[in-house]
Amino acid sequence: MSASAAGVAPFSGDRAESIEMIRDSARGLLGTDLARVRKLRFTEPGFDGGLLRQMGEAGWIGLAVSEEAGGTGLGMGEMVALAEEAGRALAPEPLIGCALSAHLLAAAGATELLGQLLAGEAVVLTAWQDRANTLSLASSAEGARAFVPMAGGATHILWPVAEGKGVALHLLTRDQVTITTEATQDGGHLGTVAPKPFSGHGPGQHIADDIGAALTEALDRAALATAASLLGGMEASFAMTLEYLKTRQQFGKIIGTFQSLQHKAADAKMQVALTRAAVEQAAAALDDGATGEAAQAIVSRAKARASEAGMLVAQACVQLHGGIGYTDDYDVGLYMRRAMVQAPALGGAALHRKRFMALAPETEE
Template structure:
C-alpha cells in the first residue's frame, strides 16, 4: 500500500466519509430522482448542488486559502463514488475535479483564486472546454501528450480575442463559465470565458443518460487580459495534470456503477425462479457472475492504487500512464458488466422502469467522456513508447 493511504487515521477518516456519503446519497438521491431529472436541461438539480455545498463536498479539493478543505483525491473519490452509486446526475467530476484542479493549477492568478472560492461555496459551476473533435483523439499528439488546440487566442488592442469552437463540454447546461484551451503566439493558453459572453454560441446536446453536453462556437469573443489564467508550458502542464486526475475520478465513478450493477444483478439471480429454483443456482449463470466480479475487483483495485499514487505525489509521465490505464480498464469493465447484467435480467433489464437501465446509460456516457478505452490504450502505448525512448536517449 502506498504511504499516501497507509496512515491509519486517514483510513479511518475515509471510512467515515464513505459511510456518511453513502447514507446521504441513498436518502437524498435515489435513482428515481435521476429518472425525473432527465426531461429537460440542465439535467441535474441546482438546489441539490447547494446541498452538496452545505455538506462541504464542493470544497473538498479546494485549498484552505480559498475557503476549502484541502483534502486529497481519495476523499473526493468517496463522495463521487457514493453519488454515482445512486446515478446522481450532478457534474461532480467535470466541475469539482477537472475544472477545480485546473483552476488550482493556475491558482497564482487572481481570477483562478476567486473561481476556486466560488466553487467551494457552491456558487460557480465552471466547465473545461478542451475537446475539439468527436472522440478526443485530436487533442493529443503522436506522443500521447496534450496537443496544440485548433481554437485560437489572440491579443488585440489590450484584450484577448477567441476564435474556434469546442465539443462535448460538461456540464453542458447551467455552467457559469468555461476554461477554454486555445493556441496563441506564446503557446497554449487557458482563458476564462464567462457564460453569456457576447459572441459565444452554445448548443446543448442531450446524452444517453439524460445529462447534457455543450458545443461552443467562439465568434470573435473579446475578453479582458486578466482572464488569461495561464500560458505556454504552464498552461500545458496545468491542463495535463487536471485531465489525468479527472480520468482517475471518472474511473472511480465507473467502478462504483459497476459494483451497483453487479449487486443488482446478483439480487435478481437470487430471487428470479425457473423450474422451481432461483436462476442463480444454475452453474452457467454462476460462472458469468464470477466473471463480472473479477472485472469489478480488477477495476476497483486499480482505482484504489491510482488514488494512492496521485495523493502520494505521482506526476508527469507516470501520472499520465496511470490515468490512461484506469480509464481504459474501468470503461471496459463497466460496459462488460452492463452487457452481462442486461442479459442476465432478460428483457426487463432494458425497460425504463428497471433501475439497471439508468446505470447502463450512465456507463455509456462516462466510458466515452474524456476518451474511451480504445483511445486511452492508444495513448498508453504512445506514452510508454516515447517515455522509454527518452530514457534510452538520456542514458
C-alpha cells in the first residue's frame, strides 16, 4: 500500500510547506466567490486576461519549468496542488494549457516567447489532436486541430508536426490561424484551429526539430493536472453538500440524519479519498524521477480514477441537494458541468484504464 493510500501524505517537511504555500497563494488570488465564474460563462475569451497575467507574475504558469529556463523550478507536487485549487475555484483561465505550452517552449529553447508566456503577457496554447479521446498526435501537418480549451483567447498556437522519425514544433501567431469555437457545458469553449494557407514545409515558423519526448511528457503532466483539478472540484462540491445535509430539514428532521443519504455521502467521500491518493502518488512518483512507461502508467491510473470519480461525486452531490441541485442558479451544479468537460479531457477513464493495463498489466504471483 502506498503512503498516500494509507493516509500518510506523500510529501513532508520543507516540501509540504512549499506545497501549502502554493495552496495559500492560489486561494488568495482565486478567492471563493463563484460570481466571477458565472459572469464569464458563455463569453469570449471566457476568462480574465488580467488574472492570467497575475498567475504568470505569481510563477504559476512556469511552476514546473526549470529556473534555468526562466520558470519557478518546482515539481508536480506543487503543480497538482495549484491545479486542485484552480478546480476548487472553477477558474476558467487556461492555466493547464499554458503550462503545457511552457513545457514545450522550454524544450524548444524558445526563450523570448517563453518569457512572455510565463509572465502572462502571451496566451500560448498547443493544438495537437485532431480527434476526441486520444493522446496521439494529429496525423496531418496541414489539417485542422480540435479540442483546444479556451482557444478563443490565444495569442499564439504551438503546432507539433510529425516529421521523419521525430516531432517538430511550429509556431503560429493568431493572425496565421482561423479559430472556431464551440461552447462547453460549463460555459467555456473548445476551439478548432486551422492554419491559413501557407507555403513551405509545415505551417508557421519552425522552432524545434524534435520535441517528441517533451510532448509526451507535457501531455502526461497536463493529464495529471487535469485529474487534480477534478479532485478540487469534487472536494468543493462535496463540502458544499455536507453543509447542506447538516442544515436542510425535511419532515421535521435534518436530512443528514437519513441513513440512505448518509450511505450516498459516504460513497462520495470514499471516491474523493481514493482520487486524492492516486493523484498525489502519481505526482510524488514523477518528482522522484519516474519516466517512460512507469510514469505513463501511474498518470493513467490517476486520470482514470479522477475522470470516473469526478462524475460520480458530482452527480451524487447534485442528487443529495434534491431539486435545487439541478437548477442553474445553485452553485453545486457548476461543479458537475465542469466535471463533464474535464473528465474526457486529455483522455477519459476508459482510455487511461486501457493504457494503464497495457503498460502495467496485472500478473499472478
